[in-house]
Amino acid sequence: MEFEKLYIQAKNTLNPRDISPFISAGSVASAILTDKGKVYLGVCIDTACSLGMCAERNAVANMITNGECKITKLVCLSSTGEILTPCGACREYLMQLHKTNGEMEILKSLDNFATVSLNELLPDWWGKKQINV
Ligand SMILES: [Zn+2]
Structure with a gap:
């Protein structure tokens, strides 16, 4: 799946709103693509405390609920359209x-849909030896 399609799905998921006097949600949205080709969506939930x-x-959380854990692509954007x-x-x-998951591509710019890998964002990750057992 193209990043453009993931971006559109994430953008369509944005829905900024107050849920209670303490909680607002939906001002940031994310779409993740798994190795099985499924897309899972989520919005931020901002609370007091x-x-x-x-x-x-x-x-x-939505992905794990559906039994998956391997991500290949991720998009996240704010309600202002910022990636x-x-x-x-x-x-x-x-x-x-x-x-x-360190190999997943993460959208970092809409200019030519430039990406960065999770490994690049989290170099020298402490758990590499344990997770490769
Ligand atoms: Zn975060």
Whole structure:
């Protein structure tokens, strides 16, 4: 699947809204493509007291619920259309899921749909030896 299609699916998932006086959601959306060709979507959930969840991890939760863990492509964008790369916590989370996830391509710019790998975003990852057992 092309990054353009993943980008469009993520963009269509954006839905910024307040859910309660403490929680808002949908101002960031993510689409992940698995090795089986399935797409899983997620939005950010922002809360008081730092209990929220990034869009990427929400998409991953959806993927895990459906029995998958190997990601080949990831797109994340804000409601202003800005392409985002995963935060440090998400990079770690994505890396721990599967030994080949470091090879996933992550969209970093709409200019020619430039990408970066998770390995490039998280060099010298501490768990490489353990996950390759
Ligand atoms: Zn994150």
